[in-house]
Amino acid sequence: MKPEFQRRVQRYGWDKAVDYYEPSWKRQLKPAQDKLLKMLTLKKGEKVLETAAGTGLVTTRIAKAVGTEGEVVATDLSDEMIERTRSRAKEQDITNVKFHRMDAESLEFEKESFDAAINSFGLMYVPDPVKALQEMNRVLKPGGRAGVAVWGKRKNCGWNEVFSIVDERVASDVCPLFFQQGTGDTLKKSLQRAGFTNISVDRFQVPLYYEDDETALMAVFSGGPVALAYRKFDEKTVEAVHREYLESIKPYRNEKGYHIPGEFVVAKGFK
Numbered sequence: 001m002k003p004e005f006q007r008r009v010q011r012y013g014w015d016k017a018v019d020y021y022e023p024s025w026k027r028q029l030k031p032a033q034d035k036l037l038k039m040l041t042l043k044k045g046e047k048v049l050e051t052a053a054g055t056g057l058v059t060t061r062i063a064k065a066v067g068t069e070g071e072v073v074a075t076d077l078s079d080e081m082i083e084r085t086r087s088r089a090k091e092q093d094i095t096n097v098k099f100h101r102m103d104a105e106s107l108e109f110e111k112e113s114f115d116a117a118i119n120s121f122g123l124m125y126v127p128d129p130v131k132a133l134q135e136m137n138r139v140l141k142p143g144g145r146a147g148v149a150v151w152g153k154r155k156n157c158g159w160n161e162v163f164s165i166v167d168e169r170v171a172s173d174v175c176p177l178f179f180q181q182g183t184g185d186t187l188k189k190s191l192q193r194a195g196f197t198n199i200s201v202d203r204f205q206v207p208l209y210y211e212d213d214e215t216a217l218m219a220v221f222s223g224g225p226v227a228l229a230y231r232k233f234d235e236k237t238v239e240a241v242h243r244e245y246l247e248s249i250k251p252y253r254n255e256k257g258y259h260i261p262g263e264f265v266v267a268k269g270f271k
């Protein structure tokens with residue numbers, strides 16, 4: 001897929017996903033976001049960049065960690081996501097965050113401007129993940145640290161069939177590199193290629209709970225990267241993709257709902 005096309009699919013897809021994202025993923029991603037923030041040990045007064053900030057689930061936590069003497073700059077490719085982060089911060093009376101719609105691969109900041117940089121579950125969507133990491137490296141001060149969270153290996157993420165189910169019905173793959181960084185030691189190598197040293201990586205499994213068919217379907221079709229393609233499906237196609245996806249996650253269902261296997265990889269590196 002051409003990078004420019006991939007960016008458009010992501011930008012407008014995430015605009016559509018904004019209302020469904022938190023009901024679908026807030027609880028499920030929290031263990032990885034907790035680990036990421038713990039790894040980074042943010043301090044009061046630090047200036048932190050976040051790329052692919054989404055609805056601001058991590059942003060407001062960073063803002064609290066660095067305190068009013070510190071600052072967070074939250075960026076995302078999607079206008080709707082950035083607006084949601086802005087309103088989340090406002091609701092919580094958080095005043096130390098700046099917001100910019102910006103591509104993670106071309107950051108419009110001076111070099112050596114930040115103490116830390118974070119990308120939580122955004123690297124799977126950029127056309128060139130190493131470039132996005134290089135950009136994080138460029139804007140970090142010497143000795144600054146970066147933290148990244150991605151999904152793990154495809155076979156350890158029980159919801160992965162959604163991509164082939166959707167890709168079969170659209171002209172080009174929606175997320176061609178989705179599981180790339182979380183497979184083997186790819187993320188570590190990407191951080192090294194981007195100039196980071198002293199890299200630590202943690203891979204762990206967490207089941208993703210959905211109480212019923214409806215919430216499990218909403219998470220993958222409306223709350224994430226395939227939202228743009230899904231919105232264009234006619235009624236018959238929607239029925240078919242729902243049926244196929246539910247069939248693919250049937251092994252993870254019991255009377256209490258779905259517990260779908262999920263694997264996360266979180267990593268830290270220093271400039």
Ligand SMILES: C[S@@+](CC[C@H](N)C(=O)[O-])C[C@H]1O[C@@H](n2cnc3c(N)ncnc32)[C@H](O)[C@@H]1O
Pocket residue numbers: 007010011014029033051052053054055056057058075076077078081102103104105119120121122125126127
């Ligand atoms: C799964 S959400 C992650 C949101 C948040 N960081 C979190 O942990 O909840 C992925 C985000 O990546 C953003 N994104 C996708 N491609 C991007 C790019 N090239 N540059 C910046 N953000 C991008 C999307 O708009 C979306 O908000």
